[in-house]
Amino acid sequence: MNKFAAAGVFALLATTGVHAQPDEAPQYRDPLDSLEINREATEYQFERSSLRALKVHDPIEGFNRRVYRFNARFDEYVYLPVVRGYVWATPRFVRTGVSNVFSNLGDVSNLANSIVQRQVHKSMRTTSRLLLNTTLGVLGIFDVAKAMGLPQESEDFGQTLGSYGVPPGPYLIIPFLGPSSLRDGTGRVGDWVIQDEAGFLNNREHMNEHKWTYGLQAVNLRYRTPFRYGALDSPFEYDQVRYLYTKLRELQISQ
C-alpha cells in the first residue's frame, strides 16, 4: 500500500511538473539520428544511380525534343482549353459515362492481349468485365464490374510484345500522344487493328458514321490523363519523363 502511495505521489509530482508549463515546446527530435550517414561507404550512390537512369536509347533525341515541345504547346493552347470547356459544359456523371463507354471498348483489346500473353485469370476477369458492363452497365456507360471488385486491367499490344521479349527499341515521342518507344508505338497500331477486326458492338461503324465521336475520344483521353507539362518543375523534364516512362513500361510488362 505504502509503495503505491509513494508511486502515486511521485507520478503526481511528475505530471504537475509538466502541467506547470502548459505551453512548453514539444521536445526536439533529430530524425537524422536514426540514419546511418556514411560518406565513404556511399560515395557516389546518388550520382551512380542517377547517371544510370539517364542511359535510355534515344538516337533521334533532337527530333523527339522538338515534338515534345510541340506537344507541350499544343497541350497548353489547344488540348487543355478544350478539356476545360468539356469539364465546364458537362456534369461529372456524363464525363464518367463517356469515359466508361470508351474504356469498355478498350477492354476488347485488353482481353485479346491478356489471352495472347496466356494470362488465364486476367483474361477471365476482363471477360467478366466486358459481359457485366455491356449488359448491366448499359453498353458500358456504368462500370458495374469495378463496383463489384473487378477494376480494369489494361494490357496493350506493346506489353504483349514486351512479354515475349521484344525490346523497347528507340525512345519515341509521338505527335499529340507523347512518350512511347518503337515497340509501344507499333503496339498502338496493333491495338487499333484488334479493335477494328473485333468490331465489338459495331463501334467502328458507329464512330465512322459520327466522326465527332473520335474528337470526344481524344478529349476523354486527355481528361483522364493527369500528366501536366511543366509539373516536374525542372529544366530537365524531358530527361525525367523519358526515364519514368521507360520504367513504368518495364513495370507493366513484368506483371
Next chain:
Amino acid sequence: MKRIIATATLSFTLLGSYTAQADNFSYSEENAFMATIASTPLEQVAPVPSEFDVQQDDLSIRVLPDRKLPPVLSGFDELDFRLAWQDQPAPLMFLIAGTGSGFDTARMDYLKRVFWQAGMHVIVLSSPSNHDFIAAASRSGLPGLGRRDARDLHSAMSMAVEEAQETKGIEITEYHMAGFSLGALNAAFVGELDQQLGQFDFSRIVLLNPPVDLYTSITRLDALPYTRVKGVDGTDSFYEHIFNKLSRYYAQRGSIDVQAGLFADIQASDEALTDAELAMLIGAVFRFAAADLSFMSDVITRGGVYVPVDQQLKVSTSLTPYLRQALFCNFKCYIETQLYPDWQTRNADQSISQMAEETSLRSIDSYLRDNPDIAVVTNADDFILTGEDYQYLVQLFGERAFLYPRGGHGGNLQHKDVVARILSFVEGTPNE
C-alpha cells in the same frame, strides 16, 4: 530496493501514458520522413473546395524586359503565377513556394484553397530558387541570398498585384503573406524589406517550416543522399532498388492500379520502404533541385560552368550531358562554386560563413522578435532544423510559435488543427 524499482517503473508507466496524451495532436505519424512524403491522412485533412470550384487563373508578367533567353528556355521570359480571386473587396494572401518548387504544386494549390475559402484573394509565386523564377525574375540569376532574393520577389509581387487588378479588377483591402520552407525564409526577408519600403504593409506573415540558417539546413539536406540503404551496395542503383520493391508489391497484388492511398498500402505491405530509403528519396529529390538550380544559374549568368558560353541551346539540343554534370553538384557545391565567388566580387574580404550569416533569420532577429504580426509553424522533428535552430525559433517567436510534436518537414500542414490555427492567426480571431 524493490520499492524503488516498483515506484520508478510505475511512475514511468504513468508518465509514458501521460506523454502519449500530453499533446492532443491527432496527427500520429512518428516517422519524420514518412510524414514528409505521405503528408496528412485524408480523414484528418481540413476540407477545402475542389480545384474546379475555385475562381482562378494563371497570369504572367514580364519582370525583366531585357532578359534574353536561349530557345530551349523560350516561354520562361515571363513569370507565371496563379491568382484565385473574390468578386468583392478582400485581403490578398501571397504564397511563396519552397525550394525548387513552382507555383503550381499540390502543396501550394491546397494552401491557396484554404485562404480562398476563407474569403481572400490569393497569389501564388514560384520559389526564387525554381528554374522559372531564375529565368524570368532573378536579376542576378543567382538565388540564395536573403536580401537580394527579397528584392526580386518584392518587384515580382508588385507587378503581379498590378496585373491581377488590371485583368480581373480585384479590390484589395490589406495584404498577408505566407511561405513554405525556403519560401518562409523568403517571406521573412520580404517582410523586413517591405517594412522599410512601406508598400504592402503586411498585416500578417506566416512562416511555414522555415530554415533558421539556410546554410545549416542545406548541409543537412545534402547529407541525406549519403544514407546507407540496406540492399544497395557497390554498383547497385538506388532507383532500381526502389522499382524492384514496387514491382514485387504489384506482383503480390496481381494488378497495377495506381490510386490514392497507394503509398499507405505499400507501407502496410512486406515491401514497405525503410527509414533509410525514405530519407534517400527525399535527399535525391533535393539533389535534383540543386542540379536544376546550378544549371539554370549557369545558363542565366553565362557562367560557363556547364554550358560553354558560345553554345546556343536550341529546342532540339540535348540537355542530358549538362544534367550528367550538374548531378554532381549539391547545394553546398552551388554555393561554393557559383554563389560565393559572385559575392566575393563585392565583398572581397568576407568568408562564406559571413555570407551565410546574412541569409539567416538571426540577421533580421530585431525585425522578427516581438513582432505580433509574424508567426511560425514548425515541428519538433523537422529535419531541416538542428536542435539549436529549433530552440531559437521557440524563443524568437514565443507564443506565436505554433509547434507540433510530429509532422516532419511540412507533413502536417493539411491537418485540420494546424490549418485552423494558421487561419485564426491570419484572420486575427481567437483559436481554441
